[in-house]
Amino acid sequence: MTKHPIASRLSLAIAGALLAGAGLAAAQDAVPTPDGAMRELDAIEVTGEIVYRDRTEEPATLVYDLAYFQSFEPLTVGDMLKRVPSVAFLSDVLEYDGVRLRGLDPGYTQILINGSRVPGAGFDRSFFVDRIPAELVDRIEIVRSSSADRSGDAIAGALNIVLRDGYSLEGGYLRVGASQYPDDEIEPTLGAVWGGEALGGQLLLGASTQGRRNPKLKFSQRFDAPGGTLDNTEVQTDTRSGDDYSFNLDYSAEVGPGRLALNAFYVRTDRIQEEDSIEYDAGVQADASILTINANDLDIRTDNYQLGAEYAWPGAGGENRIRFGYAGIDDDQYEFEDEYEYLRDANPFPEDDRFTGDRSYLDIRDRELSGEIRHTRDVGGAELRFGLEATRKDRDTAITADRNRITIPNAPSPRPVIPGEFGPFLPVDGGLNTIEETRLEPFAKLSGSAGALEWEAGLRYQHTDVSIDDRTVAPADARVDNDYGVFLPSAHLRWNLDDSNRLTASLARTMRRPGFDQISPALRLAELGDNDLLGNAALAPEIAWGLDLGWERRLGRRGVVGINAFYRDISDLIEIANTGIEGDEGPGTFVLQPRNTGDGEVWGVELDLSTPLTAFGLDDTGVFLNYSWLDSEVEDAFGVRRFNDQSRNVFNVGFIQQLPSVAASFGASYRKQGDAFGRIVGEEIVTSYGADLEVFVEKRFGEQWTLRLTGSNLLDASKDEVFDKFTTLDDQANRDYDEYEVETESAGRVYQLIARFSF
Template sequence: MQTVEVAASASENQRRDANVARLVVGREQLLQFGDTSLSDVLKRQPGVSVVGNELRLRGLGNGYTQILLNGDPVAPGFTIDSLSPELIERVEILRSQTADSSAQGIAGSINIVLRKGIHSAQKNGKAGITESGGHWSPQASLELADKFDNGLSYSLNLAVIRSHSGAEPVTSERINDAAGNPAILRAFHEHYQFDTDKISVAPRLVWALPAGDQLAWQNWLDYSRSHMAGANTETTLQGSSSDYPQNDYRFAADILSWRSDLSWMHRFNAGMKLDTRLGGQYNQRNSDYYFDGFPAGISTPFIRNVVSDAIDQNLISSGKLLYRLNELHSLAFGWDGGLIRRSEQRLQYDRNVPDNPAGSAGFLDENYRADVRRLALFAQDEWEFSPRWQAYMGLRWEGLRTVITGRTITETQTRSSVFSPVFQTLWKLPGTEKDQLRFAISRTYKAPETRNLVPRRYTVNNDNNPNNSDFQGNPHLLPELAWGVDVAYEYYFSAQAMFSLAAFLRRIQNVTTYTLFQQDGIWITTPDNRGRAQVYGLEMDSRFPLIFWFSQAPAIDVRINAARNWSRLDSVPGPDNRLNNQVPLTANLGLDYRRSETHTLGMNFNLQTAGRVQGSAVLSTYKSVSRTLDWYSLWKLRKGTQIRLSVSNALHQPVISGQTYFDPETQASMQRTTRTPGQSSVKLVWEQAL
């Protein structure tokens, strides 16, 4: 009988042996389906949900899930899909806090690690094309890496993408009187097209210095140019129309993102090591928005032109001194600080202003600057008491100071600081090599977003109402504070098979909610700190080869995961008073079939529920269930050459979302529902070793 030995992947070993709860998504998983966006990759991971392009743990977004890039919090202007999976080495999903990373992850943290230098030369190229809704999007990428005898190694990853997309959402609006009868019925038919050209490059240099020291210079540059054009036509079925029943718009934006950091690792002796890093991030967005709105029965349009630019700058300094007492016990001390500066200027020009004489004009010149200074000090202790019991203890102090100034706003300053103790332990059960338990308790917080602090009005162009209101920041917002507990049971059947079941609980105070009010006939939404919330849930993850259970089964690997989340906000009446539109359930079923040595194919079915959420006493929202089916087929033609065919969103299910306003005094109500048709995409990629 032939003996076949299969070793566990590096990511599985990291998950099993780490003394902190960490799930690692390796490069093979990142590229498996040929995705062009990172959110499409991570939606298949246990406990991760995606709303729009926002990544969520525990079903919570809007700042509850912290996004890190090489271990540092991303700048405010960062978008997750600006990073191509081709540029990423791995993604780490941390469900509980560690002392050496920022404590701003109440739901958990997702750390994106860019490509590193390698030990052997590589030259790989890819070229592909994607079709979606009749739009064609080409793309190409290049990977170069080598190592020289003098200790210098380098890597260069380049990705170029041209994407074309479009959609035709339909929005219906119904306003009922006190008796529940419809007073106004409207339908809005919108059509828009969105085009983007993007180039991303990530060079890295690493010097291996004498005595084991290392110097590394990591860079990432992303530039995109986008253009959007759309038109909206209103059909008034009953009652009056909106201000501009016929309107169209154009939007253009140039976005430049750059990040660079220099890290130095120095060994003092066999038991002491210093890691330091100095870096910077820069993000600039220049945009031009043009709106034409035609009032009913009037041929002269209302014109609004908004030109704006926003710049985010981030300076980062961090260091960690690791002192290894022995092979089983180590201490670490360090700092983590930075300065984030966001400046924005907005020029708005209105012509033919409503309710003013014909030809009248309005001009608005706004700018503001927000400086956020962050400093953190931490200490941590990692101790392997025995081969079966490991513990991690840490304490982190993190302080924030925010100063906001502007042309049309009063200078405001806020200060906050948080002590964040953390304890995690791993216990491998006696008498077995397969079972282990994890436990963690930590304190985390969520700082207010800069946009929510700036007391500036963001206006809607048409149909201002309770379901489509203006937004205004609140400079008096406080951080949300949380205590959290995580427990998990893990069972490793073999090198390729495992099962885990985890539970979590979060108690949050100073929860940010949104207040709706009317001022001079204009509806406005503003954030505020109100009440407490409890968040809790269960998560299951399992993966195994089918042959593990059935000896005659084909070579199929199975992945199954599911997460059920609950929350309750005490300042909002129930039912459905969930926190921040929390996603209640996410689940994935994945299959990978090795048909032969040269052909592999697989699929993934993703389920994400939503439903009704009572956001305040007068406002509720609704979103439909999302079902997504993706599949891929990979052919290895010869050594170094392969073709990948993939289909995303094969079910092309429509997305339905809505919002309802109920006035308890007049008993009137307003409902607004949008239905966006789903679209599938087909992608073909040629991959070649050069």
């Protein structure tokens, strides 16, 4: 498809940005942070200085400032994370939602915002990072190995999204622009951030709105078996569009003997997903070969928010901190699917043409109230930190649905009026429940140094008590309880060989809690192929011992190169087992149940490089590279495999070239993610992604204006999936196929033009 020049399409938006800021004056003052550092807005937004990955003093932690990503103008945290080591996604093309750190399922990664857990809509407690706009973020911290004063729900690791605070900048900026998508639709973006002294302290306010769109094309071929007869093909359009709205606030001030900090953020996602498809008999794409016409729309509105208050003060021979947090998610989804089947045969009723309409509502309300108190003091030549963290979760879920199916002897084409009436919406199995979860987590950590050696050792105890009341089962079975406590020791060593080189070693015990759906008392019919799925209230958490060994070297004044090897030994894996009870679909089907059945191992090597090419006389050229080789082993009912959907590798490489003489810069970023294989009961999937290329061109005007043009998915990467589908367990073991499907999904190129004005 030929694209119109985006500059002409977006000229009005950019002109609006210029007029909006024309009368504003620059403010170049720096502001001191609590640790004595000085930050300037212009160093981030205007001057064009290349920002590299930070070298942090925290154990087993990598830090990436927003400025590291800024040149490519990411829309969301997901867009940011796709550039960092070991982060993979199993999302649709041009979407980055559930983080798969080290390639593992999102439930193995702990997502934190400002160091605190946030609730997500998923039953596995995972959080979709594409819900957080990039403009809210100050930096991303990748915590490869846990410490005692952090949550231990991090077998793969943790990602801490640190939002901008009152010390992030002095002054502000406006951001305005738009993106052009492959279907020539244009979506605007507008944001403003200001920080400075106010109300006796440091205040930051930010707000943004941005349109998002992803028009995709899918093509599927379905066979009776690999290499067999082509049964049908499907041509589908899948367009996802919507708007994000965000607001954040941070305030801190000296109050009495200590410092008070208040923060809040709110994000709303309004989104609609429209899928329209036509299925053709034996691959002949003609009206006479139409088998089905399907329209499937999903309307989503999700609100995420968090409120936090913290007070730190000296006392009792050390430093004290008390923190309170309140976080929530409201997730409302309405979905309908209308399908018209053109059966075209002479069979008697009901084998005539027919209409099937499905309607469903999902309503999730999740609230978490958390608190923490900690004390830090010197003990001899070491530092002792101890405290208690407590969390209370209350979650209400309502999933209701209704179906209307009617035969239509003479259905018109291509899309008749919906016939018949829908009845009342009734709860689906397991879809109407209340969940209460209480967590108590005391911890203690001791750290110190001896010459060139720095060390840390600690212990955290995590106790969890979960109760589920499900109103779709018999009253006698409606309530289940699941409680457990786990000790999580950790230790870190860092040996500073000289001013440039250091070695690190980390050992930590971590965990993954059972998902809410896995302990539910509900029996879900035909959930896995034609097999039923029953929850198990006796599930224990998965436990892992993890080892990380790393080497890091400072390259000149700003560059860093590092290599890290990791290993995880996971016990009490939660896998699907056969109860031996016949399923609702009759002989050959069974009731399946999650159980703690066996162990698994995960290992890999991670390399990252971020440096200017000063050694080659190229001070204005910065390069970025990271490569992660990932592997694992687990055994299920069908044999040995890798952990489900773990990519074999993740590779990123890019550069930024500054042109100081003309106040401009340009750069490119290339990403490739390896194949992934997943196997569950009834289905096996191989997923492959094409390479992603992004470029940007930037021009700065004076001390305040920046104009950036970016292009993403320039290689028009596709997502390719191969599905092996089976009806029963025996069919899967004997490779007796129900269906073999090959699907390709593509989205096209996206261009974005953004203007920034700093003041």
